[in-house]
Amino acid sequence: MRALPRTGLSVCAAGLVLALGGCGASSSPSAGPPPAPAPTASSAAPAPASTPTPTPAPTPTSTPAPTPTLAPTPTGAPAPTGAPAPTGATTPTPTPTEATTPSPSASSAARLIPYAGGESVGVEIDDPADVSELRGAPESFKRFVARTVEQLQAEEKCPGAAVGVTVQTLRTDGFAIGGVNACGGYEALWAQVDGTWKEVYGTQDSLDCAVLRRYRVPSDVAGDTCYDYKGKKEHSYHQA
Template identity: 45%
Template sequence: MPDQTPDPIRQLERFTTDDLVSAPLHPAQVRRLGDRRRTRRHAALVAASVVAVLAAVTPVALLGRPKAGEAPAPAVTTSARPSPAPSPPTVITYPGPGLQVTNAADAHKLTGTSAAFRSFIAGQAVKAATDGTSCPDAAHGITVQKYSAAGYALGAVNACGGYVALWVETGGTWQEGMGTQDVWNCTTLDYLAVPRDFAGDCAAEAGSFGPNGTGTLQLGMSKAEVVAAGERVGSVYAGTACAAMSGPRPSAASNGIDGLVHRTFGLVQINAHPDDITPERISLGSTYAEAKAAYPALHREGDSWVVPLRGHAQYRMEFSGLGPQDTVTLLILDSTKAACW
């Protein structure tokens, strides 16, 4: 009895329509076409899955561009992991009165400090010993009490007498920023960028810079007297009647010299160092408002601000700007008898 079940392959072979005429396919070709369709369908599903995963991790800001006339979608930002706070600079405090350095070889005991600082202190110890030759029975040398890797240190200097010193590193070079037998001057600490909690107590100190000189230097001194006071006087500048004065004080003024010596009128200019303070408590780092309050006669002359003093002297200042809180960047004690430029 013949099988009455219709063979689908044979039906496909006999398939015709009024509008479509197809050449019959061999059954093996039909099976291969089915396999290809299943393969393509499987690949399409895999591709769709990949697209879905990429869409899930793509930032919202990149999913589409705004159409013309539309406001751009707000950018999506992600919270960055905060950077760790910088470690505070290493501070070394030596026990007791501090670590004594009486000669260059002793500087190696300053463990934990930089090589530049050890070299500087070695030089200061040699200088203290040299300065103390006239008083051999006195203590000579340097005592380092505190050091910071940020570039400042403090201690004591002893030769024929002594004082407390604050040393600072500027441009890779160590120098004495301030010396005192009293408390620190607050304005000078700020000018040198030394934290007050490192240096200790400070006050608004009155100094002796002016009105006619400072320390062993007085306006009008001859070149020989200036040299006898421990300063060096260079060659006369071409086209002028003045030579530069530079001295043993290690904290050089901002323009690199300590003053000017005129061939006829002698010492006509003394430049303030960071630890030079006027009797009215004005120094490098003081504000314009403080200078104007201390010297009501302060007025502009050319590029400088001038304060007339008694006799043939004046203060000359320059400021970081023209606002009341802008600070003194140059402080000079001048003789009005001669101008060098």
């Protein structure tokens, strides 16, 4: 057998020592970090990034159509009360004027009473009680004549003279003509003015046309002629 050189033995011994030392170092805690674990299938390759799922567009919400309001059922048209006043202008609603009913003394119901005629000069009243002779005359006229006679007698200045009133013609709608006697005399025209009897004219001559027209004295009381004292002329006169 061939003997190995010494140098070779030394190398083998040294290698053996190193080999044994490496085995012991694997169980020593100070031998160094443990070997990295083998990668698992899940960590060996990264999972592919997931594709994001697109968010669906919001479905438009439909606005419900408004429910039509039903018109109220008419219960009948109101009765017309007249044309409405125009808008924008304040117009007082005209109040209807009541028709004026003619009074019994209106011309349509007037009655002419002639007390004079023939041999009679009219009804002569020299005492207030004599007004009862004025047949058909309104009571208001009788009272007026009675007061006139009383006043004439109270103011009498001619002793022995006839004092009183003579009524010749009367129309019941408020006109009369006659004479007044007291220290002389004159023709008097009486009329009912604003509901009151009064003497509206007295003269010893012709009746004045202006007075007759002013009071609308009917011709059947005043006659059919009058005198214009301004124009100095007589005129025919007619008034219903």
